[in-house]
Amino acid sequence: MLRRSFLASTAASLAYDLSAQTFDVQKKRRVGLIGSGWYGKSDILRLVQIAPVEIVSLCDVDTVMLDKAADLVASRQASKKRPRLFTDYQKMLAEKDLDLVEIATPDHWHSLAMIDCARAGLDLYVQKPISVDVIEGESMLAAARKYNRTVQIGTQRRSTPHLIEAKNRYIDEGKLGKIGLVEIYCYYHMRATQNPPDSTPPANLDYERWTGPAPMRPYNSLVHPRTWRAFNEYGNGIMGDMCVHMLDMVRWMMNLGWPQSVSSTGGILIDQASKANIPDTQEASFDFGNVKVIWTHRSWGAPPDPKYPWGATFYGDKATLKAGVQGYDYIPLAKGESPVHKDVTYEFEQYPEDRTEADLERHVAPAIRGHMRDLLAAIDNRSRPVADIEQGHISTASCILANMAMKLGRTLRYDSQTRTVLNDNEATAMLRRPYRAPYIHPEPDKV
Template sequence: MENQNQGRRSFIKKSAAALTLMGLGLPSFGHIKNKQPLKVALIGCGWYGKMDLWRLIQIAKVEVVALCDVDERQLHEALTILDTRLPGSKPKLYKDYRVLFENNQLDITIIGTPDHWHTLQTIAALQAGSHVYLQKPISVDIIEGEAVVAAAEKYQKIVQVGLQRRSTPHLIEAKNQIIDPGKLGKIGHVEICCYYHMRAKGNPQEKPIPDFLDYELWTGPAPWRPYDGLPHKRWWRAFMEYGNGITGDMCIHMLDAVRWMLDLGWPTQVSAKGGIFVQKNEKSNIADTQTATFEYPEFNIVWQHRTWGNPVDPAYPWAFKIFGENGYLAGSPFQADFVPYGEGKPIHWEAVYEKDQFPEDLNEKDIELHAVPATRRHFQNLLQAINENRHPSANIYESHISTACCIMANLSMELGKSLSYDPVTRSFPTDSEANEKLRRPYRSPWIHPEPDKV
């Protein structure tokens, strides 16, 4: 199957010959000098959607023509903040993204909605002629992901996915100095992990749906859950109905970082074990514990998460470690360390913060200061890709692989067996039980997208 898979991967690599980040690892940062303002819309005006939009405004000439959210309060909060960020802005406000696309011609659509909306909204943006900056993951099931890839290819638009470890300055430096010159020697094992206590707790009772929230449209194609409080930020992530748990949220970042650093494609096999082993008294139905193995011909990538207890390495609670015969490289959004075996000299890198260049970051509510320099570079990379008509660093196909691998880990855990996916046939060969899980059922009247019908 590995040889079959090379066709599509080879196409992506050849058409993205300039995939290197063109100096994005440098501490200095350049403003994009586009002649005409980019016509931009934001769908999903919550925490990370706003944070992404503010980063684009910092680096490019932008006209925010539309804001969209099913929560009127989030929509108007974004509008209020936008007026301080980009005075004079007069975006149109929408509840329904479909109406937004009917009434606007956009250069870039930023999508910051919950995971169960990513595929449908991205395909709609591409069909409307817009490039897309999409938060990860690209889908909640594998065929959704295949449909997004097909839509990007069909409509010849560019999608940059928010897997911004590929644009993280200190990790680029570590890759350039350690991985690319082969200083680790033969690589034989990789570990990735997340030990954050981020699984939402509680057992809230069913409540009346507030007038400012269209909960029917918020739920969209996902299964209906009785309303038990605002789903924003963390609560929706506690349920498999809307995403893929900690694996789909956190593993995808570290797996994608390792795949980027080591130039890896699809794994030959994925297996996982786990479940709710400790935190049994909460409504949340996502696993609190999981170990997954992504098998490659010469080594394995082993993922572990726990939303309880202590991290194995307190310095790297959410991280990757690449082990070679000459040492190992540890990396996270906050730092990186090369630890050689024997007499070599250790190297340490710290995250870039750019507080002097962008002092407004310091006053931004709920900002992830360690992540915003990478996000700025991620947008810069997207704009360069648009200008040069090439794939960006976290292009849709590479992001599909990382997304699908995390989905496979959860499916393996659910089905109790290892899985091997063939992207050529878009199937699990000879595994009819697993093939039944390639598509999640959609709630009526929403229709699951198919790769051949986008």
């Protein structure tokens, strides 16, 4: 047993060594993007930096956004060619000339687009969270496996250099001792506070297609671009947006699977004047048996530690580890052992475009590149990437279950084998959101 543990630990260390990622650097890959907004562009431009890809097609239901994205891509890729433009991703797929597609639409469109791409034989990069309900995620996982597709999810904490170091150096080596509690949190004032009147959609936006399978709301300027996360109709609020990253990071660092149970409380406690209908305050408990992971978000007030407004604190009986997107702090309990601080890694010398690119989260750029390298290596090896869709599904579904638990006011226990909430028919029915006609909700056995 000790030998198996050693081999598994060694393999894990190698798996999370970014320098060990190898892919065919000469291979030309044709890439398409569905959703040409903020993070879609950030992702594919990092891909252009590390591999000889050709971005050949862009798809978006906003023609102005689409046109600007095409200009940007043409200025950055080696060929200087302007991608072809589509407002219907099905027409883009019908060209049958792509190898890899990124899906960076609002969350409510992830599932249908991903399954269609998998059926078309394409490998994928899908932004997180993977789905807006649990059965969507189960269906996406089933499609990836049925069509043998490599699918990387945009939970790029798994490819963040300083977090890989913290995992390898402190958690894997047991320097924290026994970890019984991990607190994860977000205190960003990120919830929309405006209350604009409903209005007519702009001429450049196909709002009917943008809404897709989601409920049809009157158009509001908060919806597009980017602020759609203010509405439960299109996502899962701050829980689905920010908790999914930190919960996934903790699961990866500690090799955790599904939580045994999920509970949550919260609501709109402070900002009741905004048009937003997502909670401004929420706590959730993810019970992994010997480890409890507790989430808190507040989109108001001050963070307990200003250095860590979004992150995770691992409490061990030998040391504490604070980890976030800007760095980590190792805080030993033993006298004589010094604490260690590490800042985020930037790569401005190798990639000077990072300094000037509009809207780029510069501290995240190295992690996106690492995530893309890992994806390309997995594609070449026909293996599973570090943020394989199954891992993305577990993290996403756990956050969705937390929102369900808050709404129902009780603890939920999800069984991924039966795809039911144990002893709770009402919660099981909530695993599928109603789809707006004529869209049909995907099912794992029918992909």
